[in-house]
Amino acid sequence: MLLTKGLLAVDVLDVVGPGTSRPAALAPSATSEKGTDMPVTVRPDELAPLRTVMRDLQLSASRYYAGTASSEDLGALVREFITHTQTVNDWLTNAVGDAASYKAHFGTPRHLLADYIDANKYVRNVSQHVMHIVSPDDEVNLVGGTLGMRLYAHWDEVPAAVHAKLRPGTQSLRPAYDAKLFGKEVMSTMMEVLRFYADVVPDVIHRDLNGEWTGFPLMNQPGMSHALHPEEPSDSAEARAWMDGRRPGGSSRVICGQVTVEDRPYVFGFTFDGRHSFAAFSETIEQVNHDISLGFPYFSGDLAANVEGANEAFPDALQGVVLASREEVSSWGTPVTRVHVQGDWSTIDGEGWSQFVGLENKAIVPISMRHEIRRARRLNALTPPSATRR
Structure with a gap:
């Protein structure tokens, strides 16, 4: 993985440190048909x-x-x-x-x-x-x-x-x-x-330290539409709104570039859960800024200089590339406070990012497939069981 020069159009914090805030809980689904007005009071x-x-x-x-x-x-x-x-x-x-x-x-x-x-x-x-x-x-x-x-x-x-x-x-x-x-x-x-x-x-x-349900989401199974999370609505449009309204899965993300697909700019990079990444991501500029407003940490930084391939350590991670950060991401990444629209750029060599983004956004891709891909990336549902046992 090689770096190419590119300008990152973001606002960053002056102080870099590990003290990123974590929510007590992620927002539950607002679309449940099984809601109750009689919750049990717990002392x-x-x-x-x-x-x-x-x-x-x-x-x-x-x-x-x-x-x-x-x-x-x-x-x-x-x-x-x-x-x-x-x-x-x-x-x-x-x-x-x-x-x-x-x-x-x-x-x-x-x-x-x-x-x-x-x-x-x-x-x-x-x-x-x-x-x-x-x-x-x-x-x-x-x-x-x-x-x-x-x-x-x-x-x-x-x-x-x-x-x-x-x-x-x-x-x-x-x-x-x-x-x-x-x-x-x-x-x-x-x-x-x-x-x-x-x-x-x-x-x-x-819930875990990120405010997510302990044990969830379940790992994505390609071609299957079953729920990966107890809060996930069954209707795909409602599920999309639920996913976009909550923090992304994982503990942080590293931004690696921006690409325009069908006249709309998207940010892309890698989602980390601790020091490991099992999935890349793509988001609209608006979505990234919304995530940041919810307290989710995005970083910029020299990804290639700080990570190495780790697929061999996770034999059940069959759906993507596994990256391992040598140190905590917050130790080498610069916190991003806001992302701005600008021309396409990338800090990582590769011609496939436009296709990567298009799989969950292009109209030519069947809706069910777009939903499955979006869900797996957004929830970080590509983390294998072998990672959760560590």
């Missing part, structure tokens, strides 16, 4: 324990998804998830001061996602009280190719003989299991459980 002394068990639940969902792209036992990962789901459910039902508000979501009117909690409670009781191994159906769908393979599994049937051994209270939950889980793709139902808790007890969602 300060309840918050830390609840966030801990919620972290366990979030990570179990993320681990399950990662397992669908590896040789892990999906049944064990499913059982881990239902155990953590019931822990959160038990605590909110029996241990918190405002348990009445939580229980009200299972009454009349009933929360649209409450059946997913009852369904998980049913199958957790099956696993705990009957000698029956809860596991996805043996018949799975395998998708993917050179950019990564993934299994899509479905909830299996609970045999009548197993159901008959359950207590009447658990048996009464069987309709919820049959309606919401049986035959459904497993990861999509896990996301509904997370959406339920995000709606009724939003304060307990566990």
Whole structure:
């Protein structure tokens, strides 16, 4: 990777340092159809324990998804998830001061996602009280190719003989299991459980230092449109507005140039998560300035002199180039406070940036493909599981 001379038309801070502010939380989706006006009140002394068990639940969902792209036992990962789901459910039902508000979501009117909690409670009781191994159906769908393979599994049937051994209270939950889980793709139902808790007890969602949900977004799977984030709206136009309204994924970005595509200027560069980059990015000038206003750090700097290729360290990063910064990006990058429109320029040799930008912006590219590419880059959903375990 070589540098060419180019002028960066940006405002920069006089002082360079690592003290970039981080938000307490990213803004949730404003387009949910499952919203509630009865959130559970969580006391300060309840918050830390609840966030801990919620972290366990979030990570179990993320681990399950990662397992669908590896040789892990999906049944064990499913059982881990239902155990953590019931822990959160038990605590909110029996241990918190405002348990009445939580229980009200299972009454009349009933929360649209409450059946997913009852369904998980049913199958957790099956696993705990009957000698029956809860596991996805043996018949799975395998998708993917050179950019990564993934299994899509479905909830299996609970045999009548197993159901008959359950207590009447658990048996009464069987309709919820049959309606919401049986035959459904497993990861999509896990996301509904997370959406339920995000709606009724939003304060307990566990977030990382960047304000992002711990364990999310999930890694992009080319050609698949399933949600990568619990807050992600299902409608692509609403999802685009949601993505553009929140901070980008990752911890920082390094600007490497500007290119004009169909008469509109775009900034491009690389998104970093700590010292590693798994994805390049492109944004309009307006979008970059909006991100900066939200507190997201953009930098300018000598990228080629400070990074090296690192694909060999991440064998599951199959969808792009991996870069490793030798030091923290803030130690060699200059913070950018505003980007201005100017002619095309680049600090990196290469003729492909116009095509790179066009893949998510040109009208000739199918809308579904543009959305998938935009989502993967904007959410930084190309970070592989091997990176999150470090």
